Amino acid sequence: MVNVQRITPFLWFDTQAEEAAKFYVSIFPHSKITATTHYSEAGRDVHHKLPGSVLTVGFELDGLHFTALNGGPQFKFTEAVSFVVHCETQAEVDHYWSKLGADGDPKAQQCGWLKDKYGLSWQIVPNAMIQMLSDPDKTKSGRIMQALMQMKKLDITKLQQAFAG
DSSP, X not given: OOOOOSSOOEEEESSOHHHHHHHHHHHSSSOEEEEEEEOOSTTHHHHOOOTXXXXXXXXXXXXXXXXXXXXXTTOOOOTTSEEEEEESSHHHHHHHHHHHHTTSOGGGOBTXXXXXXXXXXXXXXXXXXXXXXXXXXXXXXXXXXXXXXXXXXXXXXXXXXHHHO
């Protein structure tokens, strides 16, 4: 029996599923394309796709399975769904921010959130920030929230300085 992840993010693209999967796989370690399916003549009157064109692309990002679909222009990504990338270091924050944000929407960048060139939203989050925001001292967590609201890409040093007062 095939080992299948119980819940798999399924991403709807117009025609860029394969391109997007290759883009994401190039950014994250331990990532790969796992399967590609193609449209056939069957159902062409409904899907209107050329037989042989890419239907779905299965891929893994750092071990997490995803499926990308070339479903057509009917649906677009919104900020209502995003993927959080947890980072230990500023170098990781910088890497994911620059790679995922390349050619994305610069107006959609705030508080560690960005929108990539396909319209998918990501949150590039240093783990230290989560720990500081969870601190029971409301003065400290308030200062970090204030600093966070002023940033696009998150800066761990500035967040730590705000936390320390």
